[in-house]
Structure formats: C-alpha cells, structure tokens
Amino acid sequence: MQMRWNHGKRICTTLAIVLGAVTALAACSGGGNGNSTETSSSEPTTKEKVTLKVLVPNNVAEFPSGKDVNNNEIANGIREKTGFNVQWELMPKDAEAKNQRLNVTMASGDTPDLIILQNPDKPLFGNFAQQGLLTPLDSLLDDSGPNIKKLMTPEQWKSAKWEGTTYAIRTFNYSSATYGLLARKDILAELGLKEPKTQDDFYEVLKAIKAKKPDMVPYTANLAEGLTGLEAIASMFYPPVDFVQKDGKVVYTAALPEAKSFLEFASKLYGEGLIDKESVVNKTANIKEKLASGKAAMATIGWWEAQATETAAKEKFPGSQLAFIDPPTGSNGAFGMSKVSVVSKYFVIPKASKHAKEVVEFLNKATEQEIIDFISFGVEGTHYEKKDGKAVPTKEMDNIKYKVYYNMFDKVELGLQRMENAGLAPYYTPVANVAKHENVVDLVAPVPIVDQKNQELRDLRDQYFLKIITGALPLSAYDEFLDKWKKAGGEDVVKALDEAYNGKK
Numbered sequence: 001m002q003m004r005w006n007h008g009k010r011i012c013t014t015l016a017i018v019l020g021a022v023t024a025l026a027a028c029s030g031g032g033n034g035n036s037t038e039t040s041s042s043e044p045t046t047k048e049k050v051t052l053k054v055l056v057p058n059n060v061a062e063f064p065s066g067k068d069v070n071n072n073e074i075a076n077g078i079r080e081k082t083g084f085n086v087q088w089e090l091m092p093k094d095a096e097a098k099n100q101r102l103n104v105t106m107a108s109g110d111t112p113d114l115i116i117l118q119n120p121d122k123p124l125f126g127n128f129a130q131q132g133l134l135t136p137l138d139s140l141l142d143d144s145g146p147n148i149k150k151l152m153t154p155e156q157w158k159s160a161k162w163e164g165t166t167y168a169i170r171t172f173n174y175s176s177a178t179y180g181l182l183a184r185k186d187i188l189a190e191l192g193l194k195e196p197k198t199q200d201d202f203y204e205v206l207k208a209i210k211a212k213k214p215d216m217v218p219y220t221a222n223l224a225e226g227l228t229g230l231e232a233i234a235s236m237f238y239p240p241v242d243f244v245q246k247d248g249k250v251v252y253t254a255a256l257p258e259a260k261s262f263l264e265f266a267s268k269l270y271g272e273g274l275i276d277k278e279s280v281v282n283k284t285a286n287i288k289e290k291l292a293s294g295k296a297a298m299a300t301i302g303w304w305e306a307q308a309t310e311t312a313a314k315e316k317f318p319g320s321q322l323a324f325i326d327p328p329t330g331s332n333g334a335f336g337m338s339k340v341s342v343v344s345k346y347f348v349i350p351k352a353s354k355h356a357k358e359v360v361e362f363l364n365k366a367t368e369q370e371i372i373d374f375i376s377f378g379v380e381g382t383h384y385e386k387k388d389g390k391a392v393p394t395k396e397m398d399n400i401k402y403k404v405y406y407n408m409f410d411k412v413e414l415g416l417q418r419m420e421n422a423g424l425a426p427y428y429t430p431v432a433n434v435a436k437h438e439n440v441v442d443l444v445a446p447v448p449i450v451d452q453k454n455q456e457l458r459d460l461r462d463q464y465f466l467k468i469i470t471g472a473l474p475l476s477a478y479d480e481f482l483d484k485w486k487k488a489g490g491e492d493v494v495k496a497l498d499e500a501y502n503g504k505k
Contacts, residue, residue, distance in 0.1 A: 051085040054086055113354075126162065134162075135349040172344060199331045207272075237262035271471060288308070303424075326434055340435075
C-alpha cells in the first residue's frame with residue numbers, strides 16, 4: 001500500500017508512461033542502488049536455452065510495425081546475453097482487469113515462470129504468499145543468486161518476506177522525487193516578491209498575489225483527486241506521508257496535533273480566497289491548464305508534469321518562468337516533501353513454475369553491468385556514443401524505446417543520466433532535493449490489516465479534511481474524525497505497522 005496522499009498508484013503508472021518515452025522509467029522503474037555486481041554471475045546449467053515465461057506490467061507504447069514484445073532488438077539481446085529464451089507477456093493496462101488476470105492465473109496453476117509486480121500490487125504479493133502460491137526463495141538465492149543478494153541490505157530484504165521467508169526479489173528506485181511546489185517565478189519578480197521561505201512568507205506572498213493580480217488565483221490544487229495538491233502546505237506542519245517513525249515508534253500523521261494546525265491554516269487560506277475555490281473539482285489537467293494559461297500562480301504538482309506545463313505556458317506567455325521552488329519551512333520547523341519508496345517491484349516466482357532455479361539464474365545474470373547498460377541505452381555505436389564517460393543517444397535510440405524492459409534491474413547513475421539526456425533534470429532535481437519523508441508502509445512486508453483497512457481509513461480522512469478545509473465542517477470536527485478513525489481500527493493499523501517496522505513481533 002502506498003497512499004502518498006492518495007496518489008501512490010498514479011505516481012508509478014504516470015512515471016512509467018512519461019519516462020518510458022524518453023528511455024527512463026523514473027520513480028517506478030526497477031532500479032539499482034549503484035551496487036549491481038559485475039562478477040559472481042550464475043550461468044544457466046543446461047546447454048540449450050531454457051524458455052522462461054515472464055508476465056510484466058503493460059507500461060509500453062505500441063511497437064512499430066513488424067515488431068512486438070518478443071521480437072525486437074532489446075528482447076533479442078536479452079536472450080543472447082543471458083542465455084535464456086525469455087518470452088514476455090504484457091498484463092492488461094486496466095488496473096481492475098490486471099488484478100483479475102493475476103488472480104485467475106495464480107489460482108489456475110497454469111502460471112508464467114516469473115511475474116513482475118509493481119509497488120501498488122503489494123497486497124497481491126501478500127495474498128499470494130499467504131495462500132502458498134509463491135516459491136520460497138531463500139535457498140535458491142543462496143545457491144544461484146549471489147549478485148541478487150548483494151543488491152539490498154538485510155533491513156531492505158524484510159519488505160520481500162512473508163512470515164520470515166523471502167518470496168520476492170526487489171529492485172531499487174533511482175528516483176526519490178515525487179511532488180514539488182511549482183510557481184510562476186516571473187510573477188513573483190514582477191510583483192517584487194521573494195520566494196517564500198517560511199510559513200508567514202508563504203501567506204504574505206499569496207495575499208500579495210491576490211491583491212495585485214485579481215484575475216489569478218494564488219494557489220490552485222487538484223482536490224478532486226485527493227489531498228496531494230496540498231502537500232506543499234501540509235509539509236509546513238508534518239511529514240506529508242501517512243505513516244512515519246517518530247520517537248522510536250510508528251505514528252499516523254493525520255492523527256498528530258500538527259494535523260489540526262494544518263487544517264486550521266489551510267482553511268484560513270481557502271476562506272480568504274488564497275486557495276482556488278475550484279480546487280474541489282479540479283483534476284491534474286485543470287491545474288496544469290491554470291498554471292499554463294496564467295490563471296494560477298502556484299500549485300503542488302508531480303515533477304513529471306512540469307515540462308509540458310512550462311512549454312504550454314511559454315507558448316502563451318513567452319516571458320513566463322514556471323519553476324519549482326523549495327516548499328516553505330513551517331513555524332514549527334517542519335520541512336520536506338514526500339519521497340517515493342527506496343525499494344521497488346516484486347519479482348515473484350509462482351509455485352507452479354517448473355523453472356524456479358532458472359529464473360533466479362536469469363535474474364542473477366540480469367544484474368550485470370553489461371546487460372543493464374544494454375537495456376538502458378542499446379548498442380554503443382548504434383544507439384548511443386560515449387562522451388565524457390556518458391552515453392549520448394543517437395537518432396537510432398528513438399527506435400528502441402521499449403519501456404517494458406525497464407522493469408528489470410537498473411543503476412542510479414544510469415537512471416539520472418537518462419533523465420539528463422531527456423532534458424528533465426531541471427524539473428526532477430529541485431524536487432529530489434526536497435524529497436525527505438518516506439512512508440513506513442513502503443518499508444515493511446505486507447501487513448494484512450493495513451491492506452484491509454487502507455481504503456476505508458483513507459476515505460474517512462479525506463472526507464473530513466476536505467470538508468474542514470472548505471468550511472463545510474468546523475475545525476472542531478477534527479476531534480470527531482479522530483474518534484471515528486479509532487473506531488474504524490486506525491490504532492490497530494498503527495500498532496501492526498509499528499510491530500512490523502520496529503521488529504516487535
């Protein structure tokens with residue numbers, strides 16, 4: 001479960017689509033922590049290539065005529081370099097259809113040899129492990145996965161376990177960034193305003209914009225899609241993720257005293273017209289349009305949305321400057337935006353597979369630098385040239401942007417290099433610099449009560465917070481929210497997470 005103030009699932013799918021188009025999978029890519037090994041590979045044990053069926057997320061654009069997921073330069077190269085006849089199959093794009101397909105496949109016993117699940121599929125991973133449908137991996141990793149075992153620390157391997165047994169292989173995100181505070185810096189300069197550094201500065205800047213630019217809302221948000229649109233404001237009060245470690249124990253941020261202070265401040269901004277009144281019906285497309293058309297001065301937005309928004313703004317206002325600025329520091333010293341999970345993906349081997357050992361051998365081989373480089377950039381001299389130690393893409397690289405293969409292993413420096421090649425660094429870097437807070441949920445193995453209660457508790461929080469912010473309920477209704485949260489099992493969820501994260505059970 002990755003709530004990310006309601007946007008966890010969308011982060012993964014959106015980043016996969018956006019960065020896949022520029023040969024990078026970003027925050028949701030399977031990645032490396034920079035420690036991928038180049039030695040100690042485990043080769044296939046038979047001379048003939050073993051066929052491995054792999055089911056992967058469908059985050060790929062259409063293949064050009066004459067090519068498909070199993071017939072292209074990258075797929076063929078992976079077979080050649082690993083020694084395995086890998087046959088790829090894409091999951092349905094629709095989330096509901098994908099989940100149904102996975103459940104039916106696992107129940108049927110006619111399964112692929114390897115399934116790659118994304119972070120939002122964590123409940124499925126837990127369910128499959130609990131039902132005994134996955135292959136235990138500890139002994140296989142000991143025998144055939146030396147490279148894989150080095151990828152993560154013992155603490156990080158905990159998230160791949162169920163009741164103490166390893167049932168998944170995980171990868172790393174090279175990207176930590178999620179959302180940032182995007183602002184019309186040219187408007188701030190025009191009005192003689194400095195970038196707000198404190199909570200008081202932020203309030204005064206919004207007031208000045210409203211007074212001097214009556215046709216422009218100071219701050220807009222996409223509250224029709226959840227609370228992420230207020231993350232830059234919430235970050236001035238408490239970490240804008242659901243669960244954090246505080247004073248040696250896990251706490252639910254919406255139940256902290258600082259959450260009530262946030263609601264009071266956000267309600268004040270909304271009541272004074274400093275937050276767009278249309279925020280309650282706005283979606284991401286609406287806030288992008290408002291920023292680009294000069295109807296809004298600031299918004300919390302995903303870094304992957306910024307390039308297109310800035311381009312649209314410059315088409316209408318050539319002198320405009322849309323850029324990410326640091327979120328202000330709260331009066332209590334709170335600072336920092338959310339951070340995506342450090343570990344990513346769940347590589348699982350169905351128990352029905354007859355090639356579990358070969359799958360681990362294949363994945364172990366796939367951690368090697370040569371293969372990671374090949375998947376990232378293609379063939380040197382054809383798809384890229386080396387310059388100053390970096391891969392500079394040629395026009396031919398446009399012909400191999402097959403996003404599906406980025407589900408494999410990666411390395412931090414390669415991901416950032418692809419980001420730079422795509423011209424996305426100016427948007428990614430400032431957001432990455434302020435990404436400070438990670439959700440504890442992302443750091444532990446599946447916890448049944450968390451998965452069961454997730455949607456109910458999230459909806460309860462959003463319902464109350466939104467009504468208090470917009471004035472439909474008084475601030476005193478926060479206490480009513482806390483009472484309902486406790487009765488709905490909120491404290492039980494926190495206790496279970498604390499036991500999982502702090503090793504109390």
